[in-house]
Amino acid sequence: TWTAPVGIYPTEVFPAGLQYQVTYRTLQNLSDVQTQTTNETILQINLSQNDVYIYSIAASIFNSNFGQTAVSTFATGTEDTTATTINSTAITVSFRQLQYCSADVTVQYDLAYAGVELDTTVRNVVFNITNQTTSGGSCEPQSVDLTGLEEYVNYMISLSVTITELGVNDLLIAEVMNETFQAVSAAPQNLTSENITSTSFCVTFIPPTNNTQNGQITSYTVTYQGELFNTTEYNTNVSVSSVVYPLTESSIVCLSDLEEYNNYDVSIRANNGAGEGDAATITVQTLEAAPTAPPQNVSGLSITSVSINICFNPPPFIDQNGIITSFNLTYFGSPFQTDSVTINILVEPTAYPLDETVCSNLTNLQQNNNYNITVIAINSRGPGPISQSIIVTTNEAAPGVGPANVTLLTIDSQTIQVTICPPAQMQQNGLITNYNVSYTGDPFDTVTQFREFNDTLAFPTAMCSVFNLTGLEEYNNYTINARAVNSAGSSNVSNAQTAQTDEAVSAAPLNLTSENITSTSFCVTFDPPSGINQNGQITSYTVTYQGELFNTTEYNTNVSVSSVVYPLTESSIVCLSDLEEYNNYDVSIRANNGA
Secondary structure, three states, X not given: OOOOOOOOOOOOOOOOOOEEEEEXXXXXXXXXXXXXXXXOOOOOOOOOOOOEEEEEEEEEEOOEEEXXXXXXXXXXXXXXXXXXXXXXXXXXXXXXXXXXXXXXXXXEEEEEEEEOOOOOOOEEEEEEEEOOEOOOOOEOEEEEEEOOXXXXXXXXXXXXXXXXXXXXXXXXXXXXXEEOOOOOOOOOEEEEEEEEEOOEEEEEEEOOOHHHOOOOOOEEEEEEEEOOOOOOOEEEEEEOOOOOOOOOOOEEEEEOOOOOOOEEEEEEEEEEOOEEEEEEEEEEEOOOOOOOOOOEEEEEEEEEOXXXXXXXXXXXXXXXXXXXXXXXEEEEEXXXXXXXXXXXXXXXXXXXXXXXXXXXXXXXXXXXXEEEEEEEEEEOOEEEEEOOXXXXXXXXXXXXXXXXXXXXXXXXXXXEEEEEEOOOHHHHOOOOOEEEEEEEEEOOOOOOEEEEEEOOOOOOOOOOEEEEEOOOOOOOEEEEEEEEEEOOEEOOOOOOEEEEOOOOOOOOOEEEEEEEEEOOEEEEEEEOOOHHHHOOOOOEEEEEEEEOOOOOOOEEEEEEOOOOOOOOOOOXXXXXXXXXXXXXXXXXXXXXXXX
């Protein structure tokens, strides 16, 4: 098709128009062929494939030449040019050479290619072919590998020829389009995390760069695994909201039911038609939460009567939920120190999770007291559950003070009843099992003696115990005190109390001697009983006498003592008169006291 010359001839003078002479030749047949037409177009059919046609057109009126057009060329046979995708980064272009191989002509081929949307920079492969003829006279098929292409990109490929000798310059002879295969994607980008709760977080990310998606991203595979806990590998799939290529929108994945304060390794891969791509990774630590289990293996040992050693293990690793910073140890006593006391035990967070046994001493406790003890673990989010309570009893100690009260009651001349009330309950320091009673007599039985009276009572006790001290000396003053005794020892001595046994009848006077005064009178001298046998304050003596042959009637007389002291030591004398001469008299003398 061509356009008539402009302004050359008056159409009103030559209404019939111009006559055109069309001359053409091909590379296969260099002989000129001519045809004439008055139209400004010519249709040619049954052309030879894979050949170049060269046209020149001249216009004339009455055989007057108006000039020849510039040479125009076009090619046939583009169906013989094909593009085959080899892989995601290479396409092979195959074509038949132009059927102009026998002449001594160099054909320069220019293979230009560029991506339609990506990789749009035009690249060229230029090569020359001279006289490549097969034995059959047709030119060799050619193929060129285009490599280093971008994945999953449509490439427009054009093939042009230049034949300098024939004046053919950059003639487009074929155009094809083909798409590289998809390849696995590069890793997603810009992974950021946000904690939602202590058991959940979200990860936001954007797709790989446009030229590294390498295919249509349809979803993401998210793999996550805990480092300390929850170490099983889990997978989840994240769909994309719009299927476009290349993908530009960001995505978010939220993971839940996680373990508290645990590092999670998260990897995200983009999925396209070629499969899972490279992984982008991020490590996210969940937030702390209060411990969900109490300390374990709480045990106690009484060290002394006023201190207890407590040891325990932290909660199980998976329930610590954060760095344990301290423990609250709470205790209260029974029956004493009943008010609850809490102490805070700080720990140095050298490692997580905490794996060391923690021990602490409770001091200034009450002796022989039951203590109810519990422990709570604490991290930055607060306290956890309370442990099971244990009961630890402090050791006994000797009673802190002597019996609270000692009272005495004389029962008889050899017995004193002793009533002992225990020390104040908080000073008993153990189960009172017996009382040690010490007693010293005056003026007799002066060597201090001890008696132990067993009386196991409840602990603590307010009941007083009653014991009898027997076998004492008559009419003797006794100083008595007591000590309370438990398994750890005895208390201080109580305040001393005194009591006197009752009087008892005295023993007989001693050393009776007689002296005749006249035939009708004599005197008897005697000493009091020994001091320990006087058994009371001698106030007088009763003298009884009776004759054997004569004067056989029994007579009594009373002899006073000159001084009332105890024990009595002075001798006494009694003189009897008006007796019968030369008669035997039986004389008996008895000491009289309060008994």
